[in-house]
Amino acid sequence: MTEKTVKLKISGKTIQARVGETLVHALWAAGMAESVKVGCAGGVCGACTVTLRYSDGRTGGTELACMKPVEAGMEVFPCPVEADAPVTPVAQPELSHLQSVFPTLDRCTKCGSCTTACPMSIPVMDSVLRMQKGEFQAVAEDFTTCIHCGLCRFVCEDKVKPHNMGLWIRRSLGMSRDIAIEKTEVSVEQEWKYLLDESSEQRLQRARQFRKSGRIEP
Amino acid sequence: MEWAKESLEKLESSRPARLNQSAPIPDSAQAEELLKQYHPDYLGHERQVTVGPNAGDQKFPLELAQLLEGDSPVESDYVPNPEIETDVLIIGGGGAGAAAALTLEGSGLTVHLATKLRLGDSNTVMAEGGIQSALGPDDSPRRHFADALVGGHGKNDPDLLRILCEQGPESIRWLSQLGCLFDQNEDGQFRLRGGGGTSVPRVLACRDYTGLEIMRVLKDAVRLTSTRLLEEHVAMELVDDGKGRVTGAILFDRNAGRPVCVSARAVILATGGSGQIRLQGFPTSNHVGATGDGLVLAYRQGCRLIDLDSYQYHPSGACYPEALAGQLVTEAIRSTGAQVVNAEGVHFIDEMAYRDVLAGAIIKEIAEGRGVKTPHGKSGVWLDTPMVDLKKGEGTLARQFPGLIHRFERYDIDPAKKPILIYPTLHYQNGGIRVDSECRTDIAGLWAAGEVTGGLHGKNRLMGNSLLDITVFGRRSAQSVLDNIPERGAVTLTNLQRFRAERRKIESETVSPKFFPDASGMKLTTDKVEEKPEQETNSSNFEPPNPFNF
Numbered sequence: 001m002t003e004k005t006v007k008l009k010i011s012g013k014t015i016q017a018r019v020g021e022t023l024v025h026a027l028w029a030a031g032m033a034e035s036v037k038v039g040c041a042g043g044v045c046g047a048c049t050v051t052l053r054y055s056d057g058r059t060g061g062t063e064l065a066c067m068k069p070v071e072a073g074m075e076v077f078p079c080p081v082e083a084d085a086p087v088t089p090v091a092q093p094e095l096s097h098l099q100s101v102f103p104t105l106d107r108c109t110k111c112g113s114c115t116t117a118c119p120m121s122i123p124v125m126d127s128v129l130r131m132q133k134g135e136f137q138a139v140a141e142d143f144t145t146c147i148h149c150g151l152c153r154f155v156c157e158d159k160v161k162p163h164n165m166g167l168w169i170r171r172s173l174g175m176s177r178d179i180a181i182e183k184t185e186v187s188v189e190q191e192w193k194y195l196l197d198e199s200s201e202q203r204l205q206r207a208r209q210f211r212k213s214g215r216i217e218p
Numbered sequence: 219m220e221w222a223k224e225s226l227e228k229l230e231s232s233r234p235a236r237l238n239q240s241a242p243i244p245d246s247a248q249a250e251e252l253l254k255q256y257h258p259d260y261l262g263h264e265r266q267v268t269v270g271p272n273a274g275d276q277k278f279p280l281e282l283a284q285l286l287e288g289d290s291p292v293e294s295d296y297v298p299n300p301e302i303e304t305d306v307l308i309i310g311g312g313g314a315g316a317a318a319a320l321t322l323e324g325s326g327l328t329v330h331l332a333t334k335l336r337l338g339d340s341n342t343v344m345a346e347g348g349i350q351s352a353l354g355p356d357d358s359p360r361r362h363f364a365d366a367l368v369g370g371h372g373k374n375d376p377d378l379l380r381i382l383c384e385q386g387p388e389s390i391r392w393l394s395q396l397g398c399l400f401d402q403n404e405d406g407q408f409r410l411r412g413g414g415g416t417s418v419p420r421v422l423a424c425r426d427y428t429g430l431e432i433m434r435v436l437k438d439a440v441r442l443t444s445t446r447l448l449e450e451h452v453a454m455e456l457v458d459d460g461k462g463r464v465t466g467a468i469l470f471d472r473n474a475g476r477p478v479c480v481s482a483r484a485v486i487l488a489t490g491g492s493g494q495i496r497l498q499g500f501p502t503s504n505h506v507g508a509t510g511d512g513l514v515l516a517y518r519q520g521c522r523l524i525d526l527d528s529y530q531y532h533p534s535g536a537c538y539p540e541a542l543a544g545q546l547v548t549e550a551i552r553s554t555g556a557q558v559v560n561a562e563g564v565h566f567i568d569e570m571a572y573r574d575v576l577a578g579a580i581i582k583e584i585a586e587g588r589g590v591k592t593p594h595g596k597s598g599v600w601l602d603t604p605m606v607d608l609k610k611g612e613g614t615l616a617r618q619f620p621g622l623i624h625r626f627e628r629y630d631i632d633p634a635k636k637p638i639l640i641y642p643t644l645h646y647q648n649g650g651i652r653v654d655s656e657c658r659t660d661i662a663g664l665w666a667a668g669e670v671t672g673g674l675h676g677k678n679r680l681m682g683n684s685l686l687d688i689t690v691f692g693r694r695s696a697q698s699v700l701d702n703i704p705e706r707g708a709v710t711l712t713n714l715q716r717f718r719a720e721r722r723k724i725e726s727e728t729v730s731p732k733f734f735p736d737a738s739g740m741k742l743t744t745d746k747v748e749e750k751p752e753q754e755t756n757s758s759n760f761e762p763p764n765p766f767n768f
Binding site for chain 1: 357
């Protein structure tokens, strides 16, 4: 099998890469691993943010290098985004709380850059508008898949911090949940005594039996 | 996927018949046979080591054995002079390390958390399917225990496992109070799913981003504590007081390009797993930093390792497209209805078989010619993802597994319409450092928690027990440190020198830990230029006084 290769540029330096591999693997193979930070290489840690430009005039944009396959003529620029100082969440959050801890919320000019920048396809700008209206449940849903790469904040001309607000809202709602997980249980010690037999062979046998009904069968 | 047209047609034509038909579940003799013949753990790619506390006893995978016998990267003339003095040094920035840091907050102790990458870059953030906790109506921590013990082939440390299962409900409460949003049913109860080897639904999730949800909340919470973060600081070696007790570590500051010695009264090792060692060349679902560093560091100090002949190969790693090779396709998709089907369209095994058995069965199908070959020369079997919507209603897959959809759609694959190709991927280090029920290792001053430890999961971990592990034992290690913190000790390299003397008898050029995947080519380099602005003393640097500064 012959392997097809393409040429692309990383920070102005031309490298050759194998078709089918991601930018991260292309960088590794080219001995340029240190040029882009990599955490998980699986699209969920948000470390490997880059910006892209295409020589053929196609619109570029932002991407995660670990998820983006190489293409001929691609120009790649590392775009690391520093973490922002977090804000303590509050139980029973209200719009006024959000406005006071994120004073730039209402500066959004609806340019849509954040939505374009998001590598997780979150409707970021729409969600910021929902934040302005205090629709927190919907916002929490929007940010379910947020990896906190920070690109939405990085591209915002108005210093709005969508992903930070998304997390603040999610945590605040989570803390407000009333969860009852206490339950009264009977025959607890008797069951442990049964399951924790000294002999490992006996333990395994008993566990096999116990898991069928969740009880000690007579 | 035009190249697989023929097989896809077979799969689609057998689908109506498969829909309400279950596949064979291997009995224990068949399971044993599958494991012995096909599971990578059983193929003899292992050996004993000749130095250290495990010399001459249990076997290790060849790649790991080599690292355990390796020499330290610390220069032989290096003199450890602590630049940082702290009370507790946590090494590892994943879930266990973060849970430990949160537990130490407010204790009055100074805490430093060192991580090779950034806080949160870990296997935790990549976990998809969920976290187990006995919350269902017919469930109890004992039933959870029984399931996990059977899944672990009875080899689990019963005391550790009891703690894990008993602490399940409390851990969910703790995570929820921190702000984790686990999926709920319409009635407001947590949605519980089954997993391979659970006898009742017990797995809580946040869509297929459960680890991401937990990690981003823990990360945010840790950043709000007084914990001092040492990001991009690689743990090169542990140091000791000359009498056997661990008293700190030598870190390598990747940005400054030099070692930094830390004196600590207690060290918690939470460095995670080792999938990036890529045993037998397997793909891995692990993050970039999962190179088993903690095993090597603890071993040189004299800690015994257990059950490291056992690794978990997750049955459903992505096999196509190449760019996604090895990445996890969560087990929850199988528990929601997706079947495992071979190239002939045959549903050859029940998809909820134990992970090790299912991985063996998939490898067998391929070995016997019933796999599907991809254009880049790999083979896999089908995971019939469209079954989920057929069984649970249109839109279920997209709603419950947005991560899966998102990853495949950029390759023009819609898993709701077409199946995906899977092959086992190196997923979890079942064994690790031996610890007692307070997370203490064999060596005083050194605690360990999470994937780096062994014993809890026996020889096979059940889905959803690792996110619970890092929560329960991350917190527990910190509590034990609080209860038992030693006074500050001397900082020496005595244990390392002893290990070095012992390994003189072997011929090995290996330097370990590995720190980064081989493929990355990354190394600890000291030749970096420090990015500090030059101190200029001439007058051109003169700045006029600020006129607004009254």
